[in-house]
Amino acid sequence: MVISADASSDRSGTAAGDRAADVRARAAGVVRRALTFWRRSIQARVVVSVVLLSALVIGIVGWFLVQQTRDGLLEQREQAAVGEATQVTAEAQDALRGVSPTDTDVAPQLTELVNPIIELGDTRDFAVVLTGPAGDARIADGGVQYTSQLDTSSVPTSLEDHFAEPFGATTAYTYTELRRTDDDGNVVSSEPAIVVGSQVRLPADSKTYTLYYLFPLTDEARTLNLLTNAMITAASLLVLLVAGITWLVTRQVVTPVRMARRVAERLAAGQLQERLRVSGEDDLARLATSFNQMATNLQRQIRQLEELSRVQRRFVADVSHELRTPLTTVRMAGDVLHDARKDFDPATARAAELLQTELDRFEGLLADLLEISRFDAGAAVLEIDDVNLVDVAHRIVSATGALARQSGCRVLVEAPAHPCLAEADVRRVERIVRNLVTNAIDHAESGDIVIRVDGDAHAAAIAVRDHGVGLGPGESALVFNRFWRADPARARTSGGTGLGLSISLEDTHLHGGWLQAWGRPGEGAQFRLTLPRHVGGVLRSSPVPLVPDDSREPVR
Known part of the structure; x- marks a missing residue:
């Protein structure tokens, strides 16, 4: 058998599309089940709400504590760094005062000044940069002396600008990144640091030089990271503990409520002994x-x-x-x-x-x-058969013709040319329509009584319209009550018993249909019977509007 590449690729594409559709369907099912669980479970909503609020509060408190600890550590480190830099600079200035006034060689004096400080920095874990004279040279211009394998760009230019004037600035500090290099000048590490600047006067040329001390914040950063991790761990455990406690507490409350719900459902189902x-x-x-x-x-x-x-x-x-x-x-x-x-x-x-x-x-x-x-x-039981509502309407017109003529009315039928079928009990349907028509004749004052028949794929309907006294506000809900009359003083032309519309409503319910009434004083009334096309069908709409077209009320 030879299979073309196009056909194979088409089948592969179809299979991939089916798999993707299955994945989407499963995902949609999971989402629906999750939303249903969320709507129905008060325990889940309470637990989630408490956990979210607890996480928010714990997060705010933890952030505040971390910030306070960070500020305290940095303040302590700032004081220690400034104090040490000031002390080292003062000792170096004192050492320079002992130099002979006749010694005017600048380079040796700079070397004698900075080398002890660099050696001290190696033992105390800080780096040193010496630049100057102030106002004449910058670190980027070169010619500076500094700790080995230190990237001199670690000194911020903003701090250099502060010491630009010769011996016109006091000790100052700022934060920076302490970068170290290898033998080839490539940066191999970087860490937060405090850089403290201080000035000294060199006797050899009476000019001001600036010493920059870079104190790494490695210990403080490590302490802060340790504290942050501890806070996160403690917060996570605390949130889980709060979730567990909330679940246990709400379970004690929700469990009896759920039991009451189940018992109430059994009571509603008729198990009255529960x-x-x-x-x-x-x-x-x-x-x-x-x-x-x-x-x-x-x-x-x-x-x-x-x-x-x-x-x-x-x-x-x-x-x-x-x-x-x-x-x-x-x-x-x-x-x-x-x-x-x-x-x-x-x-x-x-x-x-x-x-x-x-x-x-x-x-x-x-x-x-x-x-x-x-x-x-x-x-009461139904004897189901295929009923043509158009034929039912014409038979009722023939049966009530004499009564209508006696009352001075005409009964007309508006129906489609094709049959309007529904699975129903023809005897009961005819009784419903006959009751509606005789009721319309009893209450009609003038004009014609119109029987309108129509249907669609799901339902079939008959509406009986009269132009009699109509129904007052709220009477459309009472008209199907036993022995109720809209006008007690009006005589029954048809000799009815007062139970016809009640029986019609029971017959309609037996079919799973609708029997509805509309009326307005002075505009008459309309009764609408809607039946499902098939036994057991569910009605969602009617093919005939309840409000007649000639009414002043908007049709719905």
């Missing part, structure tokens, strides 16, 4: 005791509410079921009376018609109560 273990008599123990008392009270209240709810559901179901038998008998008698109403006088005939109407409403109320009891008992 309790915290109480040990000791401190504040945390008292907190655990109070928590357990709260959990006990909650368990008692929840059980009482569950028992009350069970009794209530059983009562509603039993009453609804037991009423069916007498209702059937009353219905049979009512049907007989209603069929024979033509033989009655007008008042009796009207009473028979009213009886028939109220029996119909009573049967609807019983059916709704039984449905509500099934929801409360958690016994």
